[in-house]
Amino acid sequence: MTKPAPRLQAVADTPLAAPDAPAAISPARAFIGFDHVTVTYGRGESATTALAPTTLAIEKGDFVALVGPSGCGKSTLLKLVAELLKPTSGNIFVAGREVGAEPIRIGMAYQNATLLPWLNIRDNVMLPLKIVPPFRARYRSARKGEFRDRVDALLEQVGLAGFAEKYPWQLSGGMMQRANLSRALIHEPNLLLLDEPFGALDQFTREELWGVMQDLWMATKTTVLLVTHDLRESAFLANRICVMSARPGRIIEDRKVPFAHPRSIDQTYDADFVGLTQHLRSLIMEARAETGSGIVAPQHAPEGA
Numbered sequence: 137m138t139k140p141a142p143r144l145q146a147v148a149d150t151p152l153a154a155p156d157a158p159a160a161i162s163p164a165r166a167f168i169g170f171d172h173v174t175v176t177y178g179r180g181e182s183a184t185t186a187l188a189p190t191t192l193a194i195e196k197g198d199f200v201a202l203v204g205p206s207g208c209g210k211s212t213l214l215k216l217v218a219e220l221l222k223p224t225s226g227n228i229f230v231a232g233r234e235v236g237a238e239p240i241r242i243g244m245a246y247q248n249a250t251l252l253p254w255l256n257i258r259d260n261v262m263l264p265l266k267i268v269p270p271f272r273a274r275y276r277s278a279r280k281g282e283f284r285d286r287v288d289a290l291l292e293q294v295g296l297a298g299f300a301e302k303y304p305w306q307l308s309g310g311m312m313q314r315a316n317l318s319r320a321l322i323h324e325p326n327l328l329l330l331d332e333p334f335g336a337l338d339q340f341t342r343e344e345l346w347g348v349m350q351d352l353w354m355a356t357k358t359t360v361l362l363v364t365h366d367l368r369e370s371a372f373l374a375n376r377i378c379v380m381s382a383r384p385g386r387i388i389e390d391r392k393v394p395f396a397h398p399r400s401i402d403q404t405y406d407a408d409f410v411g412l413t414q415h416l417r418s419l420i421m422e423a424r425a426e427t428g429s430g431i432v433a434p435q436h437a438p439e440g441a
Protein backbone atom coordinates (compact mmCIF):
# COMPACT_ATOMS: atom_id res chain seq x y z
CA MET A 137 0.00 0.00 0.00
CA THR A 138 1.22 3.50 -0.79
CA LYS A 139 2.38 5.35 2.29
CA PRO A 140 0.15 8.32 3.14
CA ALA A 141 1.77 11.64 2.31
CA PRO A 142 3.44 13.37 5.26
CA ARG A 143 1.41 15.74 7.45
CA LEU A 144 2.10 19.35 6.53
CA GLN A 145 1.90 22.21 8.97
CA ALA A 146 0.52 25.48 7.62
CA VAL A 147 1.82 28.50 9.46
CA ALA A 148 0.51 31.33 7.31
CA ASP A 149 -2.50 31.86 5.06
CA THR A 150 -0.70 30.11 2.22
CA PRO A 151 -0.41 26.37 2.71
CA LEU A 152 2.98 24.74 2.49
CA ALA A 153 3.60 23.00 -0.79
CA ALA A 154 2.29 19.45 -0.76
CA PRO A 155 4.22 16.86 -2.79
CA ASP A 156 1.64 17.27 -5.58
CA ALA A 157 1.02 20.98 -5.04
CA PRO A 158 -0.34 22.93 -8.01
CA ALA A 159 1.96 25.53 -9.55
CA ALA A 160 1.87 28.78 -7.58
CA ILE A 161 0.20 31.63 -9.48
CA SER A 162 -0.81 35.05 -8.31
CA PRO A 163 -4.48 35.30 -7.20
CA ALA A 164 -4.93 38.39 -9.37
CA ARG A 165 -3.97 36.38 -12.46
CA ALA A 166 -5.95 33.27 -11.57
CA PHE A 167 -9.40 32.43 -12.88
CA ILE A 168 -10.58 32.51 -9.26
CA GLY A 169 -8.22 34.22 -6.84
CA PHE A 170 -8.43 34.83 -3.11
CA ASP A 171 -5.90 37.29 -1.77
CA HIS A 172 -5.74 37.35 2.05
CA VAL A 173 -9.50 37.03 2.28
CA THR A 174 -11.22 36.87 5.66
CA VAL A 175 -14.88 36.64 6.69
CA THR A 176 -16.34 37.55 10.07
CA TYR A 177 -20.07 37.18 10.55
CA GLY A 178 -21.74 39.56 12.99
CA ARG A 179 -20.13 42.10 15.27
CA GLY A 180 -18.98 42.53 18.82
CA GLU A 181 -19.50 39.65 21.20
CA SER A 182 -21.56 37.69 18.70
CA ALA A 183 -18.91 37.96 15.94
CA THR A 184 -17.86 34.67 14.35
CA THR A 185 -14.72 34.56 12.26
CA ALA A 186 -15.51 31.93 9.65
CA LEU A 187 -12.53 32.40 7.38
CA ALA A 188 -8.98 33.18 8.52
CA PRO A 189 -6.75 34.97 5.96
CA THR A 190 -6.98 32.76 2.89
CA THR A 191 -4.98 32.96 -0.31
CA LEU A 192 -5.90 30.66 -3.16
CA ALA A 193 -5.53 30.64 -6.94
CA ILE A 194 -7.72 28.39 -9.10
CA GLU A 195 -7.00 28.01 -12.80
CA LYS A 196 -9.54 27.85 -15.58
CA GLY A 197 -10.75 24.31 -16.10
CA ASP A 198 -9.72 23.14 -12.63
CA PHE A 199 -12.04 20.83 -10.70
CA VAL A 200 -11.32 21.80 -7.11
CA ALA A 201 -12.79 19.99 -4.12
CA LEU A 202 -12.94 21.78 -0.77
CA VAL A 203 -12.92 19.45 2.21
CA GLY A 204 -12.63 20.10 5.93
CA PRO A 205 -14.38 19.77 9.26
CA SER A 206 -17.99 20.83 9.58
CA GLY A 207 -18.35 24.59 10.05
CA CYS A 208 -14.84 25.39 8.78
CA GLY A 209 -16.04 27.88 6.18
CA LYS A 210 -16.37 25.83 2.97
CA SER A 211 -19.81 27.18 2.05
CA THR A 212 -18.65 30.65 3.06
CA LEU A 213 -15.91 30.38 0.46
CA LEU A 214 -18.44 29.38 -2.23
CA LYS A 215 -20.72 32.28 -1.26
CA LEU A 216 -17.83 34.71 -1.69
CA VAL A 217 -17.17 33.48 -5.22
CA ALA A 218 -20.88 33.69 -6.05
CA GLU A 219 -20.96 37.23 -4.64
CA LEU A 220 -23.65 36.23 -2.16
CA LEU A 221 -21.29 37.51 0.53
CA LYS A 222 -18.64 40.22 0.72
CA PRO A 223 -15.28 39.52 2.36
CA THR A 224 -14.50 41.31 5.61
CA SER A 225 -11.01 41.95 4.28
CA GLY A 226 -8.88 40.94 1.31
CA ASN A 227 -9.61 40.77 -2.40
CA ILE A 228 -11.34 38.23 -4.59
CA PHE A 229 -10.67 37.99 -8.32
CA VAL A 230 -12.76 36.21 -10.91
CA ALA A 231 -11.41 35.90 -14.43
CA GLY A 232 -8.57 38.26 -13.55
CA ARG A 233 -10.89 41.09 -12.42
CA GLU A 234 -12.15 42.07 -8.98
CA VAL A 235 -15.19 39.94 -8.25
CA GLY A 236 -18.28 41.65 -9.64
CA ALA A 237 -16.33 43.82 -12.10
CA GLU A 238 -17.33 41.67 -15.02
CA PRO A 239 -20.17 39.21 -14.54
CA ILE A 240 -19.40 35.66 -15.52
CA ARG A 241 -21.94 32.89 -15.95
CA ILE A 242 -22.19 30.79 -12.80
CA GLY A 243 -24.09 27.53 -12.33
CA MET A 244 -24.97 26.30 -8.86
CA ALA A 245 -26.27 23.09 -7.33
CA TYR A 246 -26.86 22.29 -3.67
CA GLN A 247 -27.63 19.25 -1.56
CA ASN A 248 -31.36 19.79 -1.88
CA ALA A 249 -32.48 20.03 -5.47
CA THR A 250 -34.31 23.33 -5.70
CA LEU A 251 -36.56 22.47 -8.62
CA LEU A 252 -39.78 24.46 -8.96
CA PRO A 253 -42.68 22.08 -8.27
CA TRP A 254 -45.07 23.73 -10.70
CA LEU A 255 -42.74 23.36 -13.70
CA ASN A 256 -41.99 20.11 -15.46
CA ILE A 257 -38.37 18.96 -15.68
CA ARG A 258 -37.79 20.45 -19.13
CA ASP A 259 -39.06 23.87 -18.02
CA ASN A 260 -37.08 23.68 -14.79
CA VAL A 261 -33.87 22.99 -16.70
CA MET A 262 -34.77 25.66 -19.29
CA LEU A 263 -35.07 28.36 -16.60
CA PRO A 264 -31.51 29.80 -16.82
CA LEU A 265 -31.93 30.19 -20.59
CA LYS A 266 -34.92 32.47 -19.92
CA ILE A 267 -33.02 34.56 -17.39
CA VAL A 268 -29.29 34.62 -18.13
CA PRO A 269 -27.80 36.76 -20.92
CA PRO A 270 -27.04 36.22 -23.76
CA PHE A 271 -29.56 33.36 -23.87
CA ARG A 272 -32.38 35.55 -22.55
CA ALA A 273 -32.51 37.68 -25.70
CA ARG A 274 -32.52 34.62 -27.95
CA TYR A 275 -35.26 33.04 -25.86
CA ARG A 276 -37.41 36.11 -26.36
CA SER A 277 -36.79 36.04 -30.08
CA ALA A 278 -38.67 32.77 -30.19
CA ARG A 279 -35.71 30.37 -30.38
CA LYS A 280 -37.57 28.18 -27.89
CA GLY A 281 -37.46 25.15 -30.17
CA GLU A 282 -33.67 25.33 -30.31
CA PHE A 283 -33.47 25.59 -26.52
CA ARG A 284 -35.92 22.76 -26.09
CA ASP A 285 -33.66 20.50 -28.18
CA ARG A 286 -30.70 21.62 -26.14
CA VAL A 287 -32.43 20.80 -22.85
CA ASP A 288 -33.60 17.42 -24.13
CA ALA A 289 -30.06 16.56 -25.29
CA LEU A 290 -28.66 17.40 -21.85
CA LEU A 291 -31.41 15.42 -20.11
CA GLU A 292 -30.48 12.46 -22.27
CA GLN A 293 -26.81 12.91 -21.36
CA VAL A 294 -27.59 12.75 -17.62
CA GLY A 295 -29.88 9.74 -18.01
CA LEU A 296 -33.23 11.52 -17.91
CA ALA A 297 -34.37 10.86 -21.47
CA GLY A 298 -38.14 10.47 -21.40
CA PHE A 299 -38.59 12.39 -18.15
CA ALA A 300 -38.79 15.93 -19.56
CA GLU A 301 -42.58 16.10 -19.14
CA LYS A 302 -42.54 14.79 -15.57
CA TYR A 303 -42.80 17.04 -12.52
CA PRO A 304 -40.20 17.06 -9.73
CA TRP A 305 -42.48 15.15 -7.33
CA GLN A 306 -42.64 12.31 -9.85
CA LEU A 307 -38.86 11.76 -9.70
CA SER A 308 -36.58 10.00 -7.20
CA GLY A 309 -33.97 11.98 -5.25
CA GLY A 310 -31.23 10.85 -7.64
CA MET A 311 -33.27 11.85 -10.68
CA MET A 312 -33.98 15.25 -9.17
CA GLN A 313 -30.27 15.77 -8.62
CA ARG A 314 -29.62 14.84 -12.28
CA ALA A 315 -32.14 17.51 -13.27
CA ASN A 316 -30.57 19.94 -10.81
CA LEU A 317 -27.13 19.40 -12.35
CA SER A 318 -28.61 19.87 -15.82
CA ARG A 319 -30.13 23.17 -14.77
CA ALA A 320 -26.80 24.27 -13.34
CA LEU A 321 -25.06 23.52 -16.64
CA ILE A 322 -27.61 24.35 -19.37
CA HIS A 323 -26.40 27.95 -19.78
CA GLU A 324 -22.78 26.85 -20.25
CA PRO A 325 -21.45 28.45 -17.06
CA ASN A 326 -17.81 29.47 -16.85
CA LEU A 327 -17.92 28.38 -13.24
CA LEU A 328 -19.88 25.66 -11.50
CA LEU A 329 -20.36 25.89 -7.72
CA LEU A 330 -21.45 22.66 -6.07
CA ASP A 331 -22.30 22.48 -2.37
CA GLU A 332 -22.64 18.81 -1.40
CA PRO A 333 -24.91 18.08 -4.36
CA PHE A 334 -24.73 14.30 -3.80
CA GLY A 335 -24.82 14.41 0.01
CA ALA A 336 -28.42 13.28 0.42
CA LEU A 337 -28.21 10.31 -1.97
CA ASP A 338 -27.59 6.65 -1.22
CA GLN A 339 -24.11 5.37 -2.02
CA PHE A 340 -24.95 3.68 -5.32
CA THR A 341 -26.92 6.62 -6.70
CA ARG A 342 -24.15 8.93 -5.54
CA GLU A 343 -21.52 6.89 -7.37
CA GLU A 344 -23.65 6.90 -10.52
CA LEU A 345 -23.88 10.67 -10.33
CA TRP A 346 -20.14 11.00 -9.84
CA GLY A 347 -19.86 9.29 -13.22
CA VAL A 348 -22.41 11.70 -14.71
CA MET A 349 -20.59 14.70 -13.22
CA GLN A 350 -17.23 13.45 -14.44
CA ASP A 351 -18.57 13.02 -18.00
CA LEU A 352 -20.09 16.51 -17.93
CA TRP A 353 -16.89 18.07 -16.68
CA MET A 354 -14.76 16.23 -19.23
CA ALA A 355 -17.10 17.38 -22.01
CA THR A 356 -17.32 21.04 -20.90
CA LYS A 357 -14.08 21.64 -18.93
CA THR A 358 -16.01 24.17 -16.86
CA THR A 359 -14.15 25.32 -13.76
CA VAL A 360 -15.75 23.57 -10.78
CA LEU A 361 -15.61 24.29 -7.06
CA LEU A 362 -17.09 21.39 -5.10
CA VAL A 363 -17.75 21.39 -1.35
CA THR A 364 -18.03 17.89 0.00
CA HIS A 365 -17.67 15.84 3.18
CA ASP A 366 -17.09 12.69 1.15
CA LEU A 367 -13.34 12.26 0.71
CA ARG A 368 -13.77 9.46 -1.80
CA GLU A 369 -15.98 11.76 -3.84
CA SER A 370 -13.36 14.52 -3.72
CA ALA A 371 -10.62 12.19 -4.92
CA PHE A 372 -12.84 10.61 -7.60
CA LEU A 373 -13.97 13.88 -9.16
CA ALA A 374 -11.43 16.61 -8.50
CA ASN A 375 -8.07 17.26 -10.08
CA ARG A 376 -7.16 19.32 -7.04
CA ILE A 377 -8.17 19.08 -3.36
CA CYS A 378 -7.95 21.89 -0.81
CA VAL A 379 -8.15 20.81 2.83
CA MET A 380 -9.35 23.41 5.32
CA SER A 381 -8.60 23.70 9.02
CA ALA A 382 -11.34 23.92 11.63
CA ARG A 383 -13.00 27.32 12.03
CA PRO A 384 -11.72 29.91 11.42
CA GLY A 385 -10.98 28.04 8.21
CA ARG A 386 -7.79 28.34 6.24
CA ILE A 387 -6.31 26.06 3.64
CA ILE A 388 -3.86 23.71 5.28
CA GLU A 389 -3.15 21.61 2.21
CA ASP A 390 -3.61 22.12 -1.50
CA ARG A 391 -2.75 19.14 -3.67
CA LYS A 392 -3.25 17.77 -7.14
CA VAL A 393 -4.99 14.44 -7.52
CA PRO A 394 -2.54 12.28 -9.45
CA PHE A 395 -5.06 10.04 -11.27
CA ALA A 396 -5.97 10.62 -14.93
CA HIS A 397 -9.60 11.15 -15.91
CA PRO A 398 -11.82 9.32 -16.60
CA ARG A 399 -11.70 7.51 -13.28
CA SER A 400 -13.70 4.41 -12.44
CA ILE A 401 -15.43 3.44 -9.21
CA ASP A 402 -13.23 0.32 -9.06
CA GLN A 403 -10.18 2.58 -8.99
CA THR A 404 -11.37 4.11 -5.74
CA TYR A 405 -10.42 0.84 -4.01
CA ASP A 406 -6.84 0.87 -5.36
CA ALA A 407 -4.09 1.31 -2.80
CA ASP A 408 -2.99 4.71 -4.15
CA PHE A 409 -6.50 6.05 -4.07
CA VAL A 410 -7.21 4.71 -0.58
CA GLY A 411 -3.86 6.12 0.57
CA LEU A 412 -4.91 9.56 -0.62
CA THR A 413 -8.30 9.48 1.10
CA GLN A 414 -6.70 8.16 4.30
CA HIS A 415 -4.24 11.02 4.19
CA LEU A 416 -7.06 13.56 3.75
CA ARG A 417 -8.97 11.93 6.55
CA SER A 418 -6.04 12.14 8.95
CA LEU A 419 -5.58 15.84 8.15
CA ILE A 420 -9.24 16.53 8.90
CA MET A 421 -9.21 14.38 12.04
CA GLU A 422 -6.27 16.42 13.31
CA ALA A 423 -8.02 19.67 12.43
CA ARG A 424 -11.13 18.50 14.29
CA ALA A 425 -9.10 17.43 17.28
CA GLU A 426 -7.67 20.94 17.57
CA THR A 427 -11.13 22.29 18.35
CA GLY A 428 -13.08 19.18 19.26
CA SER A 429 -15.67 20.07 16.65
CA GLY A 430 -16.68 19.01 13.16
CA ILE A 431 -18.06 16.00 11.44
CA VAL A 432 -16.20 13.89 8.95
CA ALA A 433 -18.18 11.44 6.87
CA PRO A 434 -16.86 7.91 7.38
CA GLN A 435 -14.92 6.48 4.48
CA HIS A 436 -16.72 3.76 2.59
CA ALA A 437 -15.03 0.49 3.31
CA PRO A 438 -14.21 -1.69 0.31
CA GLU A 439 -16.96 -4.23 -0.36
CA GLY A 440 -16.37 -7.39 1.56
CA ALA A 441 -14.00 -5.68 4.01
Ligand SMILES: Nc1ncnc2c1ncn2[C@@H]1O[C@H](COP(=O)(O)OP(=O)(O)OP(=O)(O)O)[C@@H](O)[C@H]1O
Pocket residue numbers: 177178184185186205206207208209210211212213383
Ligand atom coordinates in the same frame (compact mmCIF):
# COMPACT_ATOMS: atom_id res chain seq x y z
N1 LIG B 1 -24.94 34.07 8.23
C1 LIG B 1 -24.17 33.65 9.22
N2 LIG B 1 -24.15 34.31 10.40
C2 LIG B 1 -23.35 33.93 11.42
N3 LIG B 1 -22.53 32.87 11.35
C3 LIG B 1 -22.51 32.16 10.21
C4 LIG B 1 -23.33 32.52 9.08
N4 LIG B 1 -23.09 31.63 8.08
C5 LIG B 1 -22.17 30.77 8.56
N5 LIG B 1 -21.83 31.09 9.82
C6 LIG B 1 -20.84 30.41 10.67
O1 LIG B 1 -19.60 30.43 9.97
C7 LIG B 1 -18.94 29.18 10.10
C8 LIG B 1 -18.65 28.61 8.73
O2 LIG B 1 -19.89 28.26 8.12
P1 LIG B 1 -19.95 27.50 6.73
O3 LIG B 1 -21.38 27.23 6.44
O4 LIG B 1 -19.17 28.25 5.73
O5 LIG B 1 -19.17 26.16 7.08
P2 LIG B 1 -19.08 24.78 6.28
O6 LIG B 1 -17.66 24.36 6.33
O7 LIG B 1 -19.70 24.91 4.94
O8 LIG B 1 -19.98 23.85 7.20
P3 LIG B 1 -20.68 22.42 6.89
O9 LIG B 1 -19.59 21.55 6.37
O10 LIG B 1 -21.18 21.96 8.22
O11 LIG B 1 -21.76 22.67 5.91
C9 LIG B 1 -19.83 28.30 10.97
O12 LIG B 1 -19.37 28.36 12.29
C10 LIG B 1 -21.20 28.94 10.85
O13 LIG B 1 -21.95 28.74 12.02
